[in-house]
Amino acid sequence: MAIGLRPTLNSDFTITINFNKNEFMQKDMDFLLCHFGQEFSTVGKKRKFNEPDLDTAVLYTKIKVDQISSKLNSKIAREYQMSSPTSKCEFSFSFERDLVCIGGRYCKFSRSLPQSPWATEIGEVPEPGKSVSEKICKVLEEYFKADSSRFTTSGREDIDVRMLGTGRPFAVQLLNCRRLKPLSSLSQVKTLFDLQKKINEDIDIQIRDLCRVTSKEAQILNVGQEEKKKVYSAVCYTQVPITEEMIKHLKEKYPLEIVQKTVVRVLKRRPLLDRNRTIYFMSAMKLDEFHFLLKLETQAGTYVKEFVTGDFGRTRPSLADLMEIELGKVDILQLDVEHVDLDWPPKSIHAV
Incomplete structure (x- = not known):
């Protein structure tokens, strides 16, 4: 061939020739x-x-x-x-490499940082670089000289919710990388360690377990979403004094089946449906007369904020129902995700 390379079916480098006649x-x-x-x-x-x-x-x-x-x-x-x-006959050709997938887990410590680019007003252009996906993808794109990238996660947290514990599983798909030698077997671990260290210089996020995964393995993140479990902690407030009897009621109520209508804050982009969700574990600790710390283990897809507030009666039973408090008298002040139950990255892969 004119480029001096021998064709092989095992290569990750593809040459496409288009003939136009x-x-x-x-x-x-x-x-x-x-x-x-x-x-x-x-x-x-x-x-x-x-x-x-x-x-x-x-x-x-x-x-x-x-x-x-x-x-x-x-x-x-x-x-x-x-x-x-x-x-x-006219012809054109293009060069492209197979997708390169990098997986890991991320923690988010800011309550003003979205997972993906986000604008405060409809029609407003999101401020570049102000999201978890951009902070991670930009470093990987620049290092591997990729044309673009796609950020995939196991679920998402709201902009004002922190992601703590071992972090949320994620994968970055890099398109048409021009620099792959650093991912060879001899230098891959050091390369990913250095990239992880560079990303972790950002005070708002931290990543761990960075490793190379296959496209097929990355699909695990989107499989069986509703079967996964997540652990939350929330600081809640009541407009009535908290009694030990209220706390006791919560400890006796799990496992608990709840029904949530599509919550008001996402109605503009989600269909109106009744969703059945399970609360697997629930405990509360009184902080003072009007504040308590709530711990929950829930089925993925549970709207925890609306479970606490009741969402104008659209979630039944709500936390207020369980504490025998009038609807609207309980609110959530802070929410954190503490654990996402998923074996990621795959155990067969050596993560840094």
Whole structure:
């Protein structure tokens, strides 16, 4: 080959060559339509009476032509009249590497940092670099000289919620990396350790267990979302004095099945549904006359804030119901995610 490289099926480097020759396009279309008119007449629905014929170009999709080409036999092929081209064939080529996936877990310590780019007003452009995904992806993109990246996580926390404990599982898919030698078997561990250290210079986030994973392994993050469990801690406030009887009621109520209508704050982007969720564990500790610390282990997808507040009666039972307090008299001041139950990164991978 002109580039001096030997083709191999095991390479992660792909060269795509596109040939463009339209000189005989109409002639080829007419030939296929003449011999396979019945196949091309199927357009997915019946035409109405007096409806004009569709443009034949609409029917000649790549899939349709592939199907018809497989039905060609030698007799039909001999009827095709070959002609010499009068113009040169145009071509273009592109180079691309396979996706490179980097996995790990992240902690978020700020209560004003979103997981992904986020704007305060509709139509406003998000401020660049002010999200967890950008803080992580920017470092990886620049180091591996990637064209772009995609940030995938196991769930998400609200902008004002901290992610603590061992962190939330994530994977970064890097597209068309131009620098891969540092990921060779001999230098991979040191490379990822140095990148992890660089990202952790940011005071708002911290990552751990950085490692290279496959695209198939990265799909684990989106599998069985509702079967996962998450642990939360919340500082709550009541408008009535807290009694030991109220605290005792909470300890006796788990495991607990709750029903949550799509919460008000996400109604604009989520369908209106009733969602059944499970509270696996619940305990409370009184801090003073009006404040208490709540610990929860819940099914993934549970809206914890709305479980505490009741969301105007849209969550039943709510924490107020369990404490036998009037709806609207309990609120949540601070919320933290303490654990996301997922074996990530895979144990077979050596993480730094």
